[in-house]
Amino acid sequence: MLPKSIVTSAAALAVVVAGAMASPAPARAQSDVQAELLGFHQLCDRGDRKACVRFGMILGRMQERHAEWRRLHPEWFWWEH
8 A cells, every 4th residue: 555645745746737737828928919019010011921921810819909909009900091
């Protein structure tokens, strides 16, 4: 039979591992996403097509922030003007 301390340690480890697996990955801070978008937008303005695509993909994924970004960065939504 296993000693009580080993069983207790294994149970504690299982709880920690299960908790780590169940918790969602931390979301990136808004400022990180906004900084990334600024960088891609600048590269896109310089003619980098891949940056333009990445910029559009990120912008499209973040629908919930469009109103705020439209207010702060109207140049990102040039096709709406």
